[in-house]
Amino acid sequence: MQIFRVHENHKISAQFLDNRRLSKQVLEMYQIIQVCLGEMKIIETNTRYLTHPIVKSIYNEGYPYILDAHALLKELDEEHQRRGGKRSIEFRKDLSALSEIVEAHKIKFNPEQIPPFFVYGDEKLYGEAVYGRYEQLLFDKWRLDKISPRCNIK
Numbered sequence: 001m002q003i004f005r006v007h008e009n010h011k012i013s014a015q016f017l018d019n020r021r022l023s024k025q026v027l028e029m030y031q032i033i034q035v036c037l038g039e040m041k042i043i044e045t046n047t048r049y050l051t052h053p054i055v056k057s058i059y060n061e062g063y064p065y066i067l068d069a070h071a072l073l074k075e076l077d078e079e080h081q082r083r084g085g086k087r088s089i090e091f092r093k094d095l096s097a098l099s100e101i102v103e104a105h106k107i108k109f110n111p112e113q114i115p116p117f118f119v120y121g122d123e124k125l126y127g128e129a130v131y132g133r134y135e136q137l138l139f140d141k142w143r144l145d146k147i148s149p150r151c152n153i154k
Helices: 009-016 019-040 053-062 066-082 089-104 129-144
Strands: 117-118 123-126
Touching: 009 019, 009 066, 019 066, 019 089, 066 089, 066 129, 117 129, 123 129
Parallel strands: none
Antiparallel strands: 117 123
16 A cells, blocks of 8 residues: 655646556545544444554544545546546545545544655655655556556656
């Protein structure tokens, strides 16, 4: 599980991703938010991913960055749709329901932006260096991909 944030601006991060990773990021952000909401007992869901470093960083010891995570999810989904990406009607309904839940409980969430955090294997970074490291990681992954990235990044 990963959140590829190459910039603090969510739109820039979404636009930077290749189509395949962009689609996956929408699903992963949805799952991360669901896990946090489940741990807070706002919804019933499996919370086993709460031990993952990225999920833990969003959960923020019970004062989660859900508002910013949801803003990132919306930017990722909008970019995915802009590129012609499709989602099932059921998932569209799930995203809409999630938005309603986030809005209804927004007072319980941290209003700040998600702090920059990078984790990959044993490597962990915090702060502004995170954005460049995610960029480097994506370029490394694209170089090794068997399928071209299709994101207009050279």
